[in-house]
Amino acid sequence: MPTDQWSDAVSPVSGKYSAFGFLLRRWRRQRGMSQLDLALATGVSGRHLSFVETGRSRPKRALVLTLAEALDMPLRERNELLLAAGLPAAYFEFDYDSAELSVYRSAIAELIENHLPYPALVLNRWGDVVDANRTAFAMFPELVAEQPVNLYQAYLSSDHWKAVIENWSEVAWAAYGHLQGDAARYCGDQRMQSLLRFIEDCLKDVPKPANLPSSPSIRTRLNLNGQVLETTTMVAHFGPVNDVFLSELRVEMIFPANDNARRFFAMF
Missing domain, CATH: 1.10.260.40 (lambda repressor-like DNA-binding domains)
Known part of the structure; x- marks a missing residue:
């Protein structure tokens, strides 16, 4: 053979x-x-x-x-x-709270604070919430816990978000697609494969969107007491780094995409 x-x-x-x-x-x-x-x-x-x-x-x-x-x-x-191959590792892997990453931690803190009053979340490779600003914690109270909460698990299993997001199927399947892309990039990551199976189970009764998005990005449409808030998300990464944790870290910043959303976030 x-x-x-x-x-x-x-x-x-x-x-x-x-x-x-x-x-x-x-x-x-x-x-x-x-x-x-x-x-x-x-x-x-x-x-x-x-x-x-x-x-x-x-x-x-x-x-x-x-x-x-x-x-x-x-x-x-x-x-x-x-x-x-029997060779030493080439790249650092410091904890987020370590002194070695203090400069990067400060940069992230400045970024998410300056993003107020809009939500911003700091996520690791698997979507665990490493940090967030106060608006994000106010909007997602399920993230306030002693142990890091996985955003995929908390968000996609939530009956609350499923009820208030008008385009839930579009948003949820987009999250699944994002994780699929990560799973392909991180070949062989068993935890990521488990997360994929978890999301598949959450979405088993959620039909896939039949049509392409009607806007340049997938906007989340939240219906809060009859007011529809549209938001969009930007993701930030550090430039080339030699630390494993930093290379996998991302900051998701939520922006308003209509006037209702701007007025809503102004209250925070």
């Missing part, structure tokens, strides 16, 4: 394929690349790439990083690929 036809079901510890080769092959196939494609993209000989993928040759650090870059792997997964 040709090497490139090997199934991912084969154990990565069977002896035929190394743990590194197992991960590399999975990412290569996820990106729709053959060994030849990856070899051409990195300037590595096809023979050598085959040897490191099957475990016949041990890759050096520079090669692992080159392959990870060509496969557009996130930083967390690049560290995992290095560790699977």
